Amino acid sequence: MNWRPRLADGTAPVLIVLVVLLVTLAFVGPTFSEPAGYLALLKRAAPLVILAVGQYFVIVSGGFDLSVGSLVTAAVVIAARLSDGADANTGWVIALLLGFGLLVGLVNGLITTRLLVPSFIVTLGMLLVLDGAVFLWTDGAPRGALAPSFRVFGRGGFGQVPWSVLILLGVVVAAAWFMRSGTGRTLVALGDNENAVRLAGGAVHRLRVLAFVLSGLLAALAAILLAGFAGVSAQVGQGLEFRAITAVVLGGVVLGGGRGSVVAAAAGALSLEALFTLLNLIGVSGALESAVQGVILIAAVAAAAHGKQLRRTHEQEVVRPGRGGAARADGVHQ
């Protein structure tokens, strides 16, 4: 059998970027000469990767979710207050947080689909509402503390392997599997042409709501890992929505929907984290992170637009008459 990796369109560039970064890290950082260094990177990257996977569902179906950063902050603050340092509370607090994420996603989705407000605006509003609510509730200084058993998900591990890495892998595998299912494929088609999906009998509203719910749920999951890892503060989620969007775009997912794979989005998040680690190691100030992120965001979208133009001028003309024409790296969408 002639085995060839089945990669979705646009996945290759981000994988190359990721490999280059990881190899460079091995030369630059002393800790990256052994697996532990990479495991630590994965552990650090887990919340962002999970957020990027959630953001992917929304972006590929043609929307934006700007509320996830504030959702993470709110979830962490709520967790600290309710957990109150007692291990006995951990189980129900986690369930409640996931329910909270799901609810925020549901509200985002319902407002977008029922009131016909663009998702960019809905989730921007949600961002402000959650920010305000957290501030009102905490006066800027979160109270309470997280129980050790709660923090274990962000800090502890199964032997050598951190829990967060296992959760990360579980999320990515589940997301990749979902995107190969009929519902997943229909979600991408929805980002491409909503009319076609509606006239094919698709439940367009339900699919959109589903994307927001998944994003909210995964944001809550990311919050649980972050809380354990970074501790409680009212700034913990700040800017994460933009970082997640940057990661997804870096993964070659087209803004506006209809194109891109979830594995590439996750790889984009990992690349971003690896890049920040690298910059840190070579002594670039952390204050520059945001600027670097901005440049990447613009460059990635520009690269995608440029690639699209190239494809348009070449493929369209070539492929039409040529039935056995030039070989192209055919990809199966993941």
Next chain:
Amino acid sequence: MNDVLVRLEGVTKSFLGVPVLRGIDLELRAGEVHALVGENGAGKSTLLKVLAGAHRPDAGRILVGDREVSFAAPRDAQAAGIAIIHQEFNLLPHRTVAENVYLGREPVRRGQVDRRAMTAGTQRLLEWMGEDGIEPDAEVARLPVARRQVVEIVKALSADAKVLAMDEPTAALAGSEVDRLCDLVRRLRERGIAILYVSHRLREVFELSQRITVLKDGAFVSCSPTEDLSPGELVRQMVGRPLGTLYPARDSDPGEVRLALRGAGNGRLRDLSFDVRAGEIVGLAGLQGSGRSAVARAIWGVEPFTSGVVELDGEPTTITGPRSAVRNGIGYVTEDRQGDGLALRQSVRDNALLVRRAALRGAAARRDSDLGSLLESVAVVARGPDQEVRYLSGGNQQKVVLGKWLAVSPRILIVDEPTRGIDVGAKQTVYRLLRKLAADGLAILMIASELPELLGMSDRILVLHNGAIAGELPAGTSEEAVMGLATGHGLGEV
């Protein structure tokens, strides 16, 4: 003999080593309509782009008058007096007609845009073309599509175009608008404009043109005076083989009633009662605006009936929307293939399975083992199931649309303009496919503007007029009989 304004000699163009144009000659003369025909992929679009300066030929010459030119950009072609009227218009919808006409070359008077001169200039051109009913100060968005096309032409002429290349100008137009456009083309010709007319609609080609150039697979086939060609001969040259009869023989043996309307109506439709039986193709004729597509949308539940009864297999059924229509076994091939039918950036596979995945549940939604035989049954030519549908020809895209409906094994299929904008060879495939589906027991309701097509395919024809059924005609009826009913004049001389 009219002056030759533009001459292409031996134009050759390849993309990544694949030849798309192979030594094409073309002569455009003042006061002449020159038709350019060929199947999809024959190279017409690329030739237009060469003419427009969007592509540079690899070899060959372009002469404007006696002077050899080289267009580096579309701007150069415009400066040489060549304008292309595309299928999609490049107009700013919220500006006025005059503002669009003078876009980018506004006359200036004392440092200000001279609106009066713009209005007057536009008015003058409209009168010269013999087009009334367009106000230079009207907002473009308020004009119907057919009028916007006229604005495009005015825009080209105001920039001193002597050569107009029109790419499928009637593809988006309804019957009466087509006639109006044809009149305009004739007037422009009489006024000395050279027109290159690209169209799939052979009737227009024969009515309008003085000469016809045929391309096939990027090569020049022939250029002949229109009066020397018969439609049959032209089709043979385009397809490269005799087409035989375009429409397959009827062998229908209508079975039980699948779809029945009993006094159904809504805001646009009145008191519709008819049956569609398993195994037959029922044609739905009518002028634009008579409610043909409204019938489809009503059955489909998008703009549902508000009175009367719809019966499926004898059971009164309420269809609440596309989802319920699909689950009740009704398929709908819409008129707007790219806007409503396909997710263009997705693969052939994902489009073919779209309805199944979107509307069904459980194991039925997940089934994809039959994809190969499904694509084979609709004769899609693609490099594989992973190719994106936007790279397929119009005909193959339409076959994918048919395939996506066959994937859910409907009992009733509504097809609205199933061969719009696809080439003759693909049309024949679609006709054969529809006939075969009917023979296999599908009930088909077919809407088409082109009467020869409707007459050739239908077992019976229902004619709509003003939202009501004006009459029913048997297979083998005449175009005159259909038009008589459609225009509300009864059966005419019959």
